[in-house]
Amino acid sequence: MKFSWTRVRAIFHKELRDYRRNRFIVYTMGVLPLIFITIPIIEIFAIPASAQLSTRAGLPLLYLLIIPAIVPSTLAAYSVVGEREQGTLEPVLATPISREEFLVGKALAALVPTLGIAYLLFGIFFAVVALFANSVVASAVFDRSHLLVLLLFTPLLAGWSIWVGIAISARSSDVRAAQQLGVFASVPPLAVVVLMSLKVIDPTLALALGLAAVLLVFDGIGWRAVAAMFDRERLMTGARR
Amino acid sequence: MTSANEAATDLLAPGGKREAPALVVDHLTKRFGPRVAFSDVSFDVAYGEVFGFLGPNGAGKTTTVRTLGTLIAPTSGRASVAGIPLTPRNGQQIRARISIMPESPGLYLRLTVAENLRCFAGLYELADAGGRIERALKAVNLTERANDPCGSLSKGLRQRVALARAILNEPAVLFLDEPTSGLDPVAAREVHELITSLRARGVTIFLTTHRLEEAERLCDRVAILNTTLRLIGRPDELREQLFTRNLEVRTHAPLPDPGRVFAGLKDVESWQQTPSGSYLLAVTDPDAAAPGVARALVGSDADVLSIAESRHSLEDVYLELIDEDVEAKRR
Known part of the structure; x- marks a missing residue:
């Protein structure tokens, strides 16, 4: 049977409906990102115009990149172990859905809202800076490298967090432990972004594109690794074949 | 539940009788490391048959269902499900x-x-998902509750939703694992009626249950599993395999000399008095033996209350087999 987008859509829509009615997820998706936008706004307004603007303006933007790194990891970490805890995994796996379709459905359901929220909050942040911040600070915030890092790395960081989260979820037996591990495991790629924002690595366009390509490859490897470790039997029984 | 039955009939496309069995299981074994879930299990199930799968907890029933449902790979043996060989490629x-x-x-x-x-x-x-959903809900009498969150439903209603979900794709083989578990008698009866109507449409039903009277009532054949397949057949065949057939004779007063009354009868192999005072006669054919027994009783001036075949239930068969296994393990 070939890959079916109908089945992917079924999982995707089911997940979104389920998220909307899950208070914990609404909190994670709605309230948590607000923290990561409030802090950088406060920091931006605290920067004096005489400071080393590019570095000082880059730091608050790091908080914004925590959103695509952290938010999907909690969703992804819930994706498999959560279904198992609810007893819903067996009926789903007993349908013709392939593991790839299942995983893509789950990943998209974590990625799409994450991107939506992340870009919305970035937009709010930049709007606030443009309207209310000191013009010198604002022009430093609107530095090309900052914008590039934000735009380019948001989906890639989210992708990494999602695959790591799903991998952890597929091997976990407890939702909370999976979510904590998921958050922890999604942090390392942020280090590259931190170094770029702090200008330890000079954020040239070529370097940013190169690193993005590397992260993209990692995302691809993550996807293949998760697909390989997604074993129906293990998920049903907890036993290795 | 006439309308529900009609809905089930509407929902399922005519299966018709097919030549090959719906399920063929050939020396199938599943081990988890050193632990044997089930071993050397062989049986087949015809299209349209309701096949009961009985056994104590841990006997391997659910693992068998999961294996045939391609959720778990067998360790050895072969099977075909709905006419398709059970291989990883065909999952x-x-x-x-x-x-x-x-x-x-x-x-x-x-x-x-x-x-x-x-x-x-x-x-x-x-295709026509809306229509299918509507008919599936009608089949389980849940049309009115379509917009209720499942979390607000009772256990019985949730079970019915699960049943609606199970018939949604018009399956050729339907595996039901304890479908009436936790249901009240009325809801359980509705499920039984639905199973009957599904069978009438040629759907093969593989039913695991602990309710032996349910298996006896619904199943064409039953298999008793306790890691290995202990027995398979129609419920009445199993009774005959395990137990001698008996006539139970009840009299108004105890017979003064029952040995003289029963001993000479050609169809009676042996007899015993039960603690309740009735007489249990081991016979080869209750219908052939009954007239002779009646004549002998009348000839001895006994006040006969009843002469009837004493039937062993499927539960007796089940307990006999499981007790044998427990005894064997002790030895």
């Missing part, structure tokens, strides 16, 4: 033609009944 194809209703309904509790079914209609890529 998706098999799953498209079957349905499994696990013991726990496994519903998305924050989603409504209709949303749960819509998700599964998508997973089966069903």
Whole structure:
């Protein structure tokens, strides 16, 4: 049977409906990102115009990149172990859905809202800076490298967090432990972004594109690794074949 | 539940009688490391048959269902499900033609009944999903509750939603794992009626249950599993295999010399008096033996209250086998 987008859509829509009615997820998706936008706004307004603007303006933007790194990891970490805890995994796996379709459905359901929220909050942040911040600070915030890092790395960081989260979820037996591990495991790629924002690595366009390509490859490897470790039997029984 | 039966009939496309069995299981074994879940199990199930799968907890029933449902790979042996060989390559194809209703309904509790079914209609890529959902809900008498969140439903209603989900894809083989577990008698009867109507449409039903009277009432054949397959056959065949057939004779007063009355009768192999005072006669054919017994009783001036075949229930068969296994393990 070939890959079916109908089945992917079924999982995707089911997940979104389920998220909307899950208070914990609404909190994670709605309230948590607000923290990561409030802090950088406060920091931006605290920067004096005489400071080393590019570095000082880059730091608050790091908080914004925590959103695509952290938010999907909690969703992804819930994706498999959560279904198992609810007893819903067996009926789903007993349908013709392939593991790839299942995983893509789950990943998209974590990625799409994450991107939506992340870009919305970035937009709010930049709007606030443009309207209310000191013009010198604002022009430093609107530095090309900052914008590039934000735009380019948001989906890639989210992708990494999602695959790591799903991998952890597929091997976990407890939702909370999976979510904590998921958050922890999604942090390392942020280090590259931190170094770029702090200008330890000079954020040239070529370097940013190169690193993005590397992260993209990692995302691809993550996807293949998760697909390989997604074993129906293990998920049903907890036993290795 | 006439309308529900009609809905079930509407829902399922005519299966018709097919030549090959719906399920063929040939020396199938599943081990988890050193632990044997089930071993050397062989049987086949015809299309349209309701096949009961009985056994104590840990006997391997659910693992068998999961194996045939391609959720678990067998360690050895062969099988075909809905006419398709059970191989890893055929997993998706098999799953498209079957349905499994696990013991726990496994519903998305924050989603409504209709949303749960819509998700599964998508997973089966069903055309006319809306119509199928409507008919499945009608079949289980849940049309009125379509927009209720599953979390607000009672256990019995959730079980019915799971059943609606299981028939949504018009499966050729339907695996039901304890479908009436936790249901009140009325709801259980509705499920029984639905199973009967599904069978009439040629759907093969593989029913695991602990309710032996349910298996006796619904199943054409039953198998008793206790890691290995202990017995398989029609419930009355199993009784005959395990137990001698008996006539129970009740009299108003104890017979003064029962040995003289029963000993000479040609169809009576042996007799014994039960603690309740009746007489249990081991016979080869109760219908052939009964007239002779009646004549002998009348000839001895006994006040006969009744002469009837004493039937062993499927529960007796089950307990006899399981007790044998327990005894064997002790030895």
